[in-house]
Amino acid sequence: MATQASRSAARYMISPSVIMLFIWMAVPLGMVLYYSFRRYRLLNPERAGWVGWGNYSNFVFSGDFGGALVNTLILVLGVLIITVVLGILIAILIDQPLWGQGPVRILVISPFFIMPPVSALVWKNMFFNPTNGLFAALFDWLGFQPYDFLGQSPLTSIIMIVAWEWLPFATLILLTSLQSLDRDQLEAAEMDGAAPLARFWYIMLPHMSRAITVVILIQTIFLLGIFGEILVTTSGGPGTASTTLPFLIFKKALLDFDVGAAAAGGVIAVILANIVAIFLMKAIGKNLD
């Protein structure tokens, strides 16, 4: 049905988006590559020049990089495991017949809409604070010593905050997928004497597998970039205990004013994200046909 005229009209309608996105991608990528091979410090801009792989070796061997990479992986994996496992359990629970499913959904999805600095500061001050936080009160009530969450285990605490923010997303998507499951199939399995665990393992989980893949991939993309939560809770500390890759780049660029090193870090971050992206694209691309 597409005529020659509508084809060329379509091209004009698509091109603004394509051109803009191309510029948005190509110009920064080109610049970040360029600067990653240049010496450029904002406080001392006269001394500029090519430094080969100097920025990369600086960034990679600075001592902070290895830790930041490990922290990034722990943060991403920790949040993924918590949100997917709890998400599956909560989705199955909410999918059962119950009174007030609508309000329950609304309550569960709510944390997703809270802006990251708010979530992080509420948790930091009103929950994690060792002298007057709610966890301190809970520990006190149970007869334990209060625990300095952000001081003693900063990364775990940040994982808890971020998991709280993303659990609603995982739950909602898994619930949506579960609701499309054919009820007759479950019922037939029940009649044939399949135990609840068997029904979960052989029917529900395979049915949700696609949604689980999508949750993992999309969350990974966002989790690799977690920034605001770290900035307002620990600023990457104590020491570098909660410094992740994005935070390290931010530190190099806007605190140390070392554009070259930050650019080298940026290139590394882009490469890492692309490895994840390839898998995500495959999963979503399947749906297009």
Place this chain on the structure above:
Amino acid sequence: MARAATPARKTVNTIAAWVVALIIFFPIFWTVMTSFKPEPVAVAFPPVWFDFPWSFENYQTVIQLRGYGQFFWNSVVIAFGSTILGMIIAIPAAWAMAFVHGPRTKDLLMWMLSTKMMPAAGVLVPIYLIGKALGLMDTRFLLTIVLMLMNLPIIVWMLYTYFREIPGEILEAARMDGASLANEIIYVLTPMAVPGIASTLLLNVIMAWNESFWTLNLTAFQAAPLTKFIAGFSSPQGLFYAKLSAASVMAFLPILILGWFSQKQLVRGLTFGAVK
């Protein structure tokens, strides 16, 4: 299940689900409660639950002392500005891709999505340098453009998945009746596409409102939105829990309510149509 659940089982499910839901919601509830407390009560240990003199004093203090209005206005301009600008650019593109299938439509869509995979931290340096060179640092303009470009792939994708569900025969009929391309879009397509457009708008406003990488790194004061306003509370300043809570409630309440309305569309929008 076809076989009705027994009342006992339904009761147990209901209680379990509500307990889980209330635990997940609890931090939001507690923030709202704290925002009505006097500061000494807010930091009391053990915590005070309901028995305190409720007041709106914290809200008044935050509004008066901290220039809340400007931050709020910046958030509105940036979130709605970037989304509406993105829609203007994305609607024709999504329309064309949905109704004029070219050989490369799929590749184009996947390529657009791939630009979204670029980590913000990776391109912080260039955007920062460009912003500085053009004298655009700490302007709403820069932030609006950056957030628009960041969300453009999602906007195109969401619109595309909605437009694709509109039957093409209707457009053909309109064309037979002599409708021009512009008329086709304005009178035939738009009314059918309004629900999809509305939920795309809603979800992207929410995401732009809560965006906390560029909004924190590209603004100082003039263009600073609510994310920056709240981040200002990160260093302790005497008794401040109640004021922090009041400021937080004012920052999230409008968007939380919008979010409740958009939750049905959320899944499909955020999974690029992969889960419906």
